[in-house]
Amino acid sequence: MGRAPCCEKEGLKKGRWSAEEDEILIKYIQANGEGSWRSLPKNAGLLRCGKSCRLRWINYLKDGLKRGNISAEEDQIIVKLHASMGNMWSLIASHLPGRTDNEIKNYWNAHLSRKIHSFTRVSGGTSLPIIVDVPVKRRGGRTSRRCMKKNKNYNYVQKNNVGRIPTVKPIKDSVLDPTDQEIPSVRYSTLASEKEIITVSGTAIDDGVVLDPDVVLDKERESVVSGGCHHQATGKYDQNQVAVPPSSGQKETETLGPFVSEESINDGGLLWFDYILSNTLLDSNEFLTASESGSCKPEAVFEDKNSSNSEFLCANNCSNIGYNGEWYSCSPLTTSGFDELYGVDNWELWDGVGQGNNEIWNDQKENVLSSLWEGDNF
DNA sequence: AATACAGCCAACCGCGGGGAG
DNA sequence: TCTCCCCGCGGTTGGCTGTAT
Known part of the structure; x- marks a missing residue:
């Protein structure tokens, strides 16, 4: 059985929503309530697919949505919930008031997923696995779009038009390592939440610096002796490539x-x-x-x-x-x-x-x- | 200054669940 | 029981834009 399209595609507008469209949608839903997405565009006079209207409303226009940075606490919750649920974004979002599944999914894909997968385990000899952030030299690339919004009011102008002003906090995106030249260090994001995530045994990562693996190993051994x-x-x-006992004396790195x-x-x-x-x-x-x-x-x-x-x-x-x-x-x-x-x-x-x-x-x-x-x- | 690169994120897409008839 | 339809979900895409070269 073929599946009927959710709506007639002909003549429908796609892409970014304009402020006018937002306003129409908001007014319609305020007057008629959510639901009946299929008929909503026609009734509201929008040249949009019902699904598009629903998505726009749920992810952006609905009251009570938080905009702005994912807090460190939310970050931790996402990490924990994702570890237990996997990609059940809507379920994860249900535990984060004001956050949408789409937002969390994007945040995961943009921040946490990459960071977690970039962790490598460096281990060997008498040490347990160490997790460090892999130094990846970046060429170009953007900072958080929210940093950009700080200057550009990206898309939030539309929100302002309908009376909602999001909270946008500036993010200090990254810094170079401190001046301590004796400890090799790499560049990494200083988002507080991210630092918290990559803290391992209290020793692997000093504030603002990812230590050289050898240094980390030494420190970790101390930790072991002291009952870590x-x-x-x-x-x-x-x-599952999660924790492989290292061969004796062999240092290895793996995801x-x-x-x-x-x-x-x-x-x-x-x-x-x-x-x-x-x-x-x-x-x-x-x-x-x-x-x-x-x-x-x-x-x-x-x-x-x-x-x-x-x-x-x-x-x-x-x-x-x-x-x-x-x-x-x-x-x-x-x-x-x-x-x-x-x-x-x-x-x-x-x-x-x-x-x-x-x-x-x-x-x-x-x-x-x-x-x-x-x-x-x- | 120009260009290439990198990545955020809004929006689209297809699928599956479930309700109604 | 079957078919149709709506809704919601997760995966993916592509535009936009900051940054490095």
Whole structure:
């Protein structure tokens, strides 16, 4: 069955909306309410597709929309939510009042995605993986458009015409490294939110400077000795190019997948939620048998493939140095801890998963999912 | 000053879910 | 149950413009 076009394409205007069109749309919706997008353009006298009207309204004209910079807090929320939900922009946007899915999607694509994917893990010898921002020499390129708007009032003139004045804060886009010549450094964005994201173990990145990997390694070793929090690699991460145990004495650099920072973990973030779900909790063949007692919360959970019990290991409450010096284990997750957190009443139910007890599995899975989602820890 | 490069972001596009008839 | 239609979503595009060369 062919799909009817959303509207007659003939004679319809495309591209940027004019102030007049905005005004017409706003007045119409104020008088008639949202909805009936298909008939709206005709009734309102707009030469636009209904979808275009809807998009314009939702993403730009609707009351209550925040314009301007994504705050550091919003930034963190986006990172966390994206780690757990993936590209479910509308869902992520629903947790950020005044932000639209389109805005968040654009922000992710423009800022966070590139930054996170540009993180490389530099590791070797006795160090855990280090995440540093890759120095990328830029040739040309724009700063944030919002910086531009500061001067040009880009498109906001239209908004002003209808009585809304957005908040536009100037962004100091980037700076050169400080004058400390002894520490090699690179140029990187100084957006506060971005700096917060790339903070790793409190040592990898000094304020305004991404340290040389070797310097970072040294600092990180100190951190390890003093009881820093680290995670353990698994074979599964290996497959996903997320965390590959380095060979002894070998320094390697590779792109990370989902990014997790200690800061995020301590904030209760669950950046690996999607990973957990897709690779472990939802994989009946890989389901865990928790074995040891402890008290750590599964704010970030890693599977210990080296363990015969296929234990889960959590990322906080952990201070052990890896047996071979290259990776570092955390306290095993306990069943009781998981019970309390996620309302799983009977762990034996979970044991049935691998034997095809799908009905029970689905119920419990739902419990966990909703608990994870609704819980304060999220 | 001119040009090329880089990237932000508004808007478009196609698909799928779900409701109505 | 099927078909049609509306709506919403995520992916993608292209215009615009700052910056480096």
